[in-house]
Amino acid sequence: MDDILNLGLVAATLGASWRLATPLIFAALGEVFAERAGVLNIGIEGMMLTGAFTGFAAAFASGSVPLGLLAGILGGMAIGLVFAVFTVTVKANQIVVGAAINLLGMGLTAFLFRTFYVSTGLGVEIAQPIAIPFLSDLPVIGAALFRQNAIVYATIPLTFLVWVVLFRTSFGLTLRAVGEHPKSVAVVGRSVAAYRYGAILIGAAFAGLGGAFLTLGHSNQFVENITSGRGFIALAVVVFARWSPVGAFFVALLFGLFYAVQLQLQAQPQLGVPYQLFQALPYVMTIIVLVLVRSRRGAPKMLGVAYDG
Amino acid sequence: MFRFTAALAGMAIAAALGFVSAANAEDGFRMGLLVPGSVSEEGWNRIAYDALKRVETELDAGVSYVELHDNPATFETAFRNYASQGYDVVLGHGFQFEDAALTVAPDYPDTTFLISSSHIHDGNVVGLDTDSSQPFYLMGILAAMTGDAAGLVGGMEIPPIHDAFEGFRLGAASVSPDFRMSEIYIGSFTDISAAKEAALSLVAQGADFLVPNANAAGLGVIQAAKESNVGTFSVYSDHRAVARKNILGVYVADYGQGIVRIASEVKKGSFAPASNIVFGLRDTDVMHFELNPEAEPAVAENVRAAIDAARTQIIAGDIRTRSRDN
Numbered sequence: 001m002d003d004i005l006n007l008g009l010v011a012a013t014l015g016a017s018w019r020l021a022t023p024l025i026f027a028a029l030g031e032v033f034a035e036r037a038g039v040l041n042i043g044i045e046g047m048m049l050t051g052a053f054t055g056f057a058a059a060f061a062s063g064s065v066p067l068g069l070l071a072g073i074l075g076g077m078a079i080g081l082v083f084a085v086f087t088v089t090v091k092a093n094q095i096v097v098g099a100a101i102n103l104l105g106m107g108l109t110a111f112l113f114r115t116f117y118v119s120t121g122l123g124v125e126i127a128q129p130i131a132i133p134f135l136s137d138l139p140v141i142g143a144a145l146f147r148q149n150a151i152v153y154a155t156i157p158l159t160f161l162v163w164v165v166l167f168r169t170s171f172g173l174t175l176r177a178v179g180e181h182p183k184s185v186a187v188v189g190r191s192v193a194a195y196r197y198g199a200i201l202i203g204a205a206f207a208g209l210g211g212a213f214l215t216l217g218h219s220n221q222f223v224e225n226i227t228s229g230r231g232f233i234a235l236a237v238v239v240f241a242r243w244s245p246v247g248a249f250f251v252a253l254l255f256g257l258f259y260a261v262q263l264q265l266q267a268q269p270q271l272g273v274p275y276q277l278f279q280a281l282p283y284v285m286t287i288i289v290l291v292l293v294r295s296r297r298g299a300p301k302m303l304g305v306a307y308d309g
Numbered sequence: 310m311f312r313f314t315a316a317l318a319g320m321a322i323a324a325a326l327g328f329v330s331a332a333n334a335e336d337g338f339r340m341g342l343l344v345p346g347s348v349s350e351e352g353w354n355r356i357a358y359d360a361l362k363r364v365e366t367e368l369d370a371g372v373s374y375v376e377l378h379d380n381p382a383t384f385e386t387a388f389r390n391y392a393s394q395g396y397d398v399v400l401g402h403g404f405q406f407e408d409a410a411l412t413v414a415p416d417y418p419d420t421t422f423l424i425s426s427s428h429i430h431d432g433n434v435v436g437l438d439t440d441s442s443q444p445f446y447l448m449g450i451l452a453a454m455t456g457d458a459a460g461l462v463g464g465m466e467i468p469p470i471h472d473a474f475e476g477f478r479l480g481a482a483s484v485s486p487d488f489r490m491s492e493i494y495i496g497s498f499t500d501i502s503a504a505k506e507a508a509l510s511l512v513a514q515g516a517d518f519l520v521p522n523a524n525a526a527g528l529g530v531i532q533a534a535k536e537s538n539v540g541t542f543s544v545y546s547d548h549r550a551v552a553r554k555n556i557l558g559v560y561v562a563d564y565g566q567g568i569v570r571i572a573s574e575v576k577k578g579s580f581a582p583a584s585n586i587v588f589g590l591r592d593t594d595v596m597h598f599e600l601n602p603e604a605e606p607a608v609a610e611n612v613r614a615a616i617d618a619a620r621t622q623i624i625a626g627d628i629r630t631r632s633r634d635n
Contacts, residue, residue, distance in 0.1 A: 012513035016506050023502075122550050123532070219501040219532055223525040228500035263507045267460065267491035267514055275466075279496045 011144035013260045018145065018152055019218060021256025023048065023210040023227070025155045027234035028241065028248035029162045030206025035243055036166060037199030038179035038302035042098030043083050044207040045231025046105025051076040051208025053109040056215040056222040057116070059124040068124070068216045069151070069209065076208015077201050079105060084200040088193050091306040102231070110224045123220030127151055151217035155249065158206075162245040175199055179300030182307045192307045207231065233286060240289045242298040258282045338576045340364050341391035341399040342374035343384065343406055352524075357402040357425065360565035364572045384409035392417035398575050400425065400568065410434045421575050423568075426469075428585050436585040437567065441469060442476025442631035443590045443623050444560040444598035445520075447616050448542050449480025451557060451600075452518040454612045456540065458489035460511025462530045464498040464523030468633070473522055476630040483628075484615065491516065497526060504529030512537045520544075531556065540604075554605040560598045562588070567595040591624045 027044050034041040041047075054075025059068025079101060086097045127149035136146040166172040175195050177185045182192040210230070215222050233255060241247030262278040265271065340361065348358035358374060365372040373391070377383050384401070388409055391399045400423040401410055407429055410422040414434045427436030452459045461477065463470045474492060481488045491514065493507040504526040508519045512533065519534045519541045521527030527544060528551065534541035535552040543549055543559040567588045574580035588595040600608050600616070622628045 009513055012510065016510060020502070020506055123528075214502055219505050219529045221501070221528060223499050223501045223528065225499040226501055228497050228503070259503070260506065260510070263493055263495075263503070263510045264514075266493040266507075267511055269491065275492075275494055279494065 007140050008144070009264070011141040013257070013264050014141065015144035015148070016260035016263070017253060017256040018148065018155075019256070020259045021252045022152050022155055022217070023213050023230050024234050024237055024252035024255055025159065025249055026206045026210030026213065027231055028237040028252050029159060029245055030203035030210070031234055031238045032162065032203075032241075032243055032245050032248055033166070033175070033199050033206070034203035035238060035303055036179045036300055037175050037196050038182065038300050038305060038307070039087060039196055039200055039203075040094045040098070040304040041083060041200060041203055042095060042232075042235060043079070043101030043105070044203070044234055045227055045229065046102040047076045047079045047083075047204045047207035048211035048214075048227045048231050049105040049109045049225070050079045051211030052215045052226050053113060053211075053222055054208070055212030056124065057112075059216055060117070063125065065125070065127045065216050069212050072212025072216070073205045073208045076204045076206075076211065080201050080204020080207070083204065084197045087306065088196045088200070091308070094304050094306070106225060109222070113222055113224060117222070124216065126220045127217045149217050151213050159245055159249040166245060176300070178307075179302050182302055196307070207234075210234075233282070236286045236289055239293055239299075242293070243300065255282060255285065258285050337371055338368060339371040339373075339394075339396045339398075340572055341396045342372070343387050343399065343401045344374060344376050345379050345403050345405060347376055347378075348374065354402065356564055357400065357568075360568035361400075363565055363569050367569055368573055368576055370572070370576070379405070381405065381409070385412055388413040388422065389416075392420040392422075396420055398423060398572050404436075407434075407436075421580060423571065425564075428587075430582065430585040435582055437571070438585070438587050439469075439562045439564060439567075439596065440587050440589045440630070441473040441560070441562065442479075444558075444596065445473040445476035446480035446483075446623065446628070446630040447590075447598055447619060448520060448558055448560070449477040449482075450484050450615055450619055451608065451612055452477075452520070452540065453481035453483075453485040453488040454615060455609065456488075456517040458491075458514075458516045459518035459520055460508060460514070460516035461490060461492045461520045462504055462507045462511070462523060462527070463492060463494045464526060465496060466494050470522045472631045472633055474520075475632065477520060479630060480619070483619075489515070495523060495526060498524040499526055501526045501529035501532075505533045508533035509537065512539060543601075549601055549603070553601075553603045556601050557604045557608055558598060558600050560596075562596050564588070564595065567592065570594065589623070590620055 027048055031044055051072035055068040055072025058071030059065055083097055083101050086092045087094045129147045129149050132146040136142045174185055174190060178192050178195045185192050211227060214226050237248055237251045241251040259282050262281045265278045266275045342357055342361045344354040344357050346354045348354045361372050361374055364370050375387050377387060384406055388399055392413060398421045402425045404427040407424050407427050410424055411431060411434055414422050414432055418433060422434040424436045426438055429436040461474050478490055491511055495503040495507055504523055508530040517539045519530050519539055521530035521544055531541055531548055531552050534555045540557045541555050543556045547559050547561055549556050590596055623630060
């Protein structure tokens with residue numbers, strides 16, 4: 001079609017990157033919380049799916065997007081509570097519980113969706129784009145980048161908020177200590193289990209929000225397995241970002257960019273490159289990242305280890 | 310422990326052989342069904358199950374089905390089990406049942422073996438398929454006569470989707486050789502967000518028509534068409550309620566109706582196909598392509614005429630809508 005290096009197209013791609021990155025950013029921010037407290041939650045895919053469904057269901061019933069988002073967060077947290085009970089209280093293997101949570105999220109949401117909603121494709125009214133004054137009037141990039149809905153914009157303040165909580169508050173300091181040296185936390189009389197519960201629930205809330213964005217802020221309905229592996233990519237994002245919330249924001253954006261670019265390039269048959277190569281791009285990137293960042297430097301020392309206090 | 314396991318295995322085998330759901334009309338017309346997965350899921354297996362239920366009520370048939378969960382070792386036994394009980398029709402729902410049917414069929418010449426999404430025709434084994442390239446050809450004509458460029462969003466490049474898109478391209482090229490078309494495959498049938506962004510990127514590249522073919526994820530394409538206010542089509546299901554003004558045409562294939570029709574021919578004894586069976590626009594009871602009267606702007610009169618003319622030619626066999634052999 002048009003020239004690839006058309007400036008408007010580049011701007012449109014950047015806008016698409018941000019939207020595609022939004023669910024990854026939320027999920028990755030949540031995972032940073034959990035992993036900083038020493039909990040490896042690979043169940044975010046299941047939590048996102050649950051959030052996507054409960055968010056959709058609430059918005060469908062009430063017609064309100066904010067209520068839907070709240071329900072999405074609560075749905076994620078409900079599944080998060082199950083994960084926390086099994087990993088912290090029962091001290092079961094975190095990987096196994098996480099895998100079970102993913103299966104649970106997939107099966108439960110598919111079952112509930114089929115039971116309560118006939119798939120007519122009738123959806124909900126999604127969050128409307130908001131034009132940011134001045135910025136949205138910038139030539140070329142303005143309309144593409146600064147006419148998103150509030151959930152997309154929320155990625156920036158929430159990233160900042162997570163950074164502040166983790167690195168500038170006493171709560172964050174203790175939480176990180178739980179992931180590095182839980183004994184020291186126990187010694188000063190604080191409950192390691194309580195902090196891990198908190199970290200898991202906050203992480204699950206973010207995952208639920210990321211899922212709810214898919215049904216309430218992007219497409220207007222729930223589809224079985226709508227997350228399509230975003231929870232797993234978020235796990236890779238956290239490793240690549242070396243457990244930093246700000247890093248997670250930019251790495252997720254990078255993944256969103258790769259995805260947007262591959263979609264854009266597929267529509268350019270004159271390039272003569274098989275589309276399968278482009279399709280594989282985000283996943284090849286994930287593998288490369290995990291190979292490059294294979295050392296555990298920067299990882300919380302107690303990551304994935306149950307605390308026997 | 311061993312006994313318990315053996316009993317369990319026995320039950321599993323009994324279930325696999327279809328003893329669990331025995332047919333109710335021993336002497337009347339009977340139809341058996343082999344599905345590769347669960348019929349409780351919306352989708353491929355459910356289509357066959359619903360068709361079987363319609364055969365039961367509309368043709369007063371005894372019916373039975375068995376879920377084989379993609380276990381090829383059981384296919385032949387299942388066919389043999391139905392045929393040896395004197396079932397008149399056995400439908401294997403998927404091309405993977407071809408080989409087993411071919412092995413079993415010569416032993417049971419009085420049974421008709423139907424295979425879904427197959428192009429086989431060998432004695433009493435008959436393949437059934439729907440040719441989506443035909444309605445897509447008509448969509449191509451509509452798009453090329455009213456717009457400049459189309460973006461096609463597919464789930465995966467599997468034969469039915471590839472054929473459908475080829476039909477669209479041929480239809481568009483037949484009225485306007487300059488009409489531009491780009492394809493994106495999202496590599497998923499569930500990633501509605503990726504489908505939407507793919508569609509938006511095609512619009513950013515100049516597409517004024519969006520053509521979805523990605524099952525549930527295709528709804529993302531319709532959503533993008535609504536937000537960008539460009540034309541689109543509803544494919545396989547009627548999604549007009551989602552974007553009343555933007556959906557210009559609706560294509561629905563009622564495969565179950567095709568099964569019922571063939572089963573009734575078998576029942577009457579008039580089923581003697583000269584080749585494999587491909588449902589197309591000719592089969593007006595199975596394949597529907599209609600323009601949406603609520604579309605805005607409405608489809609112009611000359612475009613309607615061109616679509617009707619092409620439809621007639623396709624039905625007459627004067628236009629080939631795909632290169633792959635039937």
